[in-house]
Amino acid sequence: MLKGKKIVLGVTGGIAVYKAVDLVSRLRKQGCEVRVVMTEHAQQFVTPLTFKEISGNQVAVSMWTANQEFNVEHIALANWADVFVVAPATANIIAKMAYGLADDLLSTTLLAAQAPIIVCPAMNTGMFENPATQENIAKLQSRGVTVMPPAVGVLACGTSGAGRLPEPPQIVEFISDFFAKREGDMRGLKVLVTAAGTREPIDPVRFVGNRSSGKMGYAVAQMAAERGADVLLVSGPSALTPPANVRTIKVETTNEMLEACLAAYPEMDIVIKAAAVADYRPRDVADQKIKKKTDDALTVVMDKNPDILKTLGAAKTHQVLVGFAAETQNLIDNARDKVVKKNLDMIVANDVTAAGAGFNADTNIVKFLFADGAIQSLDCLPKTEVAQRILNEALRIKSERK
Secondary structure (H helix, E strand, O other): OOOOOEEEEEEOOOOOHHHHHHHHHHHHHOOOEEEEEEOOOHHHOOOHHHHHHHHOOOOEOOOOOOOOOOOOHHHHHHHHOOEEEEEEEOHHHHHHHHHOOOOOHHHHHHHHOOOOEEEEEOOOHHHHHOHHHHHHHHHHHHOOOEEOOOEEEEOOOOOEEEEEOOOHHHHHHHHHHHHHHHHOOOOOOEEEEEEOEOOEEOOOOOEEOOOOOOHHHHHHHHHHHHOOOEEEEEEOOOOOOOOOOOEEEEOOOHHHHHHHHHHHHHHOOEEEEOOEOOOEEEOOOOOOOOOOOOOOOOOOOEEEOOOHHHHHHHOOOOOEEEEEEEEOOOHHHHHHHHHHHOOOOEEEEEEOOOOOOOOOOOEEOOEEEEOOOOEEEOOOEEHHHHHHHHHHHHHHHHHHOO
């Protein structure tokens, strides 16, 4: 979402200015063109030369400095930008913006801005929580300014609380998500994604599970969010970090996943069930660890778990429902059978024994089977690209229903 975007970064006088240097670097790596406007106080922490070298553009610092690029610099920057980002945003610049003051280049440019504005507050906790600052932030939000919540932690002054400037990767993701919500082809859609495996306890120590890492489902959730969707990720146990721009519910068992899915299902537009749930669960779960006995076998009686995908298929009204089939044999026949029996719009089938596919891999080799009998085969692709292809087909199916 950020490739080719023109960003004006306003940098104000806070100790977190050093993070703004990294932010510019990361934005450029995403394909953005960045122009920096610095306040006089910001220059006490980092020189304009630093931002010039990192951004590749002249840095704007004063209303009175001649600029060979722009005749009226604050107006030119205001018209040039796709978005204004103020990071770090001190209590002072937030107050200026709230009351429409324009006494330096940055505040004047912001007042003239035609593009949307994102403000990233960074200040002492007491200053951030002060009613005056909170009223100013609320006033900006009422005018359509987007405010990124500050991080919570130890501040430069030694206190701890809200007020830290989020880390640059988080700010980049926030900006990307901002554009996705405005421009992405999935904006306005609600998407439910399930991921990873489920675990069924035998005793407090042992469980029945599978080898799913969650990589495929997490990739789908991330790509959907980057395309503007409102994403809910219901995840079994996984070592992966959920994407920051999706809502995540962590579950353990198949029944817990079913409950979470059913609660959200009525409002969803697209459901992509990439989780590899446990089909069976132990009938009796021991309260204490089962002790090993010499030469004795352990018999665990298993009961069948509810079929989440079939349950969702039976309750389907307007949703586009996409399932997954991880198979080791008879791939097409088994996948086609699931499409029919579970009332799916599409299933993503893969042979988990194939090289480059299956659990824990960063790539996948899949076939799409559709309700009309069509089959589409994909080559070995990164799971992020497979996720994009899945979303493309889900959007196509949804659009054809109108």
